[in-house]
Amino acid sequence: MKHTAYKLFWAWEFEKEEKWLNEMSAKGFQLVAVGPFRYVFDDTIKEQYEYKLELLDNLPSSYKSVEYIRFLEETGVEHVGSMLRWAYFRKKASEGKFELYSDIDSKIKYYKRFIFLFLGISPLMIVNVINNFVAYTNHKLSINLIAGLFSVIMATLIGKGIFTINQKIQQLKKDKYIRE
Amino acid sequence: MGDNRDNMVLTEAVYYILLSLWQPLHGYGIMQNVMTLSDGRVNLAAGTLYGAINTMLEKGLIRSVESDENSRKKEYIITQSGKDAIQNELVRLKELIRNGENIIGGLEQ
DSSP states (O other): EEEEEEEOOOOGGGEEEHHHHHHHHTTOOEEEEEEEEEEESSSSSOOOOEEEEEEEEOOSSSHHHHHHHHHHHHHHHHEEEEEETTTEEEEEEGGGOOSSSOOHHHHHHHHHHHHHHHHHHHHHHHHHHHHHHHHHHHHHHHHHHHHHHHHHHHHHHHHHHHHHHHHHHHHHHHHHHOOO | OOOOGGOOOHHHHHHHHHHHSSSOEEEEHHHHHHHHHHTTTTOOOOOOOOHHHHHHHHSEEEEEOOOOOOOSSSSEEEEEEHHHHHHHHHHHHHHHHHHHHHHSSSSOO
């Protein structure tokens, strides 16, 4: 039987999301499809899986991503589905620990993708905040106030995302002084 | 002196990928070969391998092999420049071992 669950994770909470998917898998619910905040589980699959999320370098439909996903599939990784820039992968738990990146350099390079993405969106949010507050002081329309506040919240979240991911990068860089 | 290539220190992953590609292999073949060579110690993750392959192709250390149309899997092989990199790395590794053994006097049992 298929079960649908709705849940919200922030972009930098992908490890929490993986943990949740792995716990569901251990309970007998295997993720088979993803949508916006939507997770479809199947409880008829006997196999237990380890799930991994990856923020792709390009959109899932792009040539580069298709080539990358095919490469992973050739190594025994299954592609469950994609959501925006996120791809959901899994491997049978019986085949041992599943990692997409195995050395510090490639992990740092991967985390930097988040920073670029977040930094790419943040000017948009800041411009949005300024525009709405300027409009509000001029016209006193509450819609501008609401939109402005919403943008402030979004900008704060993006800031938090950059901060969280940057901490991970700094920790890895410290490790790099003494090991690969 | 001064030639960057001569002083290039390879990562463990790149070193083992280059050694594996003395014969043509596809991605999964490389992972298995590295696992065998290192007695199960080095388990290359697929994402890391993909990134390494692309960088090594760009740097000309390896090249892709024209495969027959039946097989969709891309195969790779080491280039002369890759073989040179391995030679230099071997010299460097031997120096590391020599100095280590000289100072601590071999492995403790």
